[in-house]
Amino acid sequence: MELSKEEKRMLLNAARKSIESIFTGEEPPKCDYSKYPSLKKESGAFVTLTENGMLRGCIGYITSDKPLYETVCEAAIHAAQNDPRFEPVRRTELPLIHIEVSVLSEPFPIDNYDDIVLGKHGLIVEEKGRRGLLLPQVPVEYNMNKEQYLEALCQKAGLPSDYWKVKQLNLYAFTADVFSEDELEEK
Incomplete structure (x- = not known):
């Protein structure tokens, strides 16, 4: 999905207003x-919150049956309030x-670790009833x-970190259009 700068600004503003x-x-x-x-199209999306350069919350949806705009609003609220790794965001932190x-592409199976492109592919692992996801910007x-x-990725799914060496993972990749308030303010 190709989003204009204006649409990206709208999504970022909607995320902030939702929080x-x-x-x-x-x-x-x-x-x-x-x-x-284009903001009505169904798409997975994640919202990542940072404070002083440190992760403060990140929640999203791999896929969604809601319009992208609504998915971003919902993910923003959950990132601020329901990420189990953090206390809820306080008003004074805003x-x-x-x-x-x-904004995520549709996931596709990936059968060979050599096909993974760092910085381009986000990864999803589904093994032993567990699931883990890392966004493409993480590495x-x-x-x-x-x-x-x-x-x-294995650790995120609650698997031993070397599990990928023992067994070919049930792995999916996706790409993402990633944009932030800081980035759009600079341009």
Whole structure:
């Protein structure tokens, strides 16, 4: 899905307004889909929150049966309130929170580790009734090689980190259009 700068700004603004709505009691913002039909398309998306460069919350959906705009609004609220790794975001933190949105492609099976392209492919593993997902920007941000990326993915799914060496993983890849408030403010 190709999004314009304006559509990306709308999604980032919608994510921020959705988080603010937790504290104001107002409804999350609505979208005029007649003006922005691409935001009505169903797509998976993740919202990542950082504070002072540190992860503060990240929640999303691999796929969604809702319009992208609504998926981003919902993911933003969950990232701020329901990421089990963190306490809920407090109102006083709002000015410090930076928002990044990742709009996901449809996942596709990947049968060979050599086909994984770092920085391009996000990965999903499904093994032994467990699932783990890492966004494509993770190995770049944490300076991981392919081995470290696969180890982190296994750990995320609750598997031994070297499980990928023992068995070919049931693996899916996806790409993502990733954009943040900081990035769009600079341009």
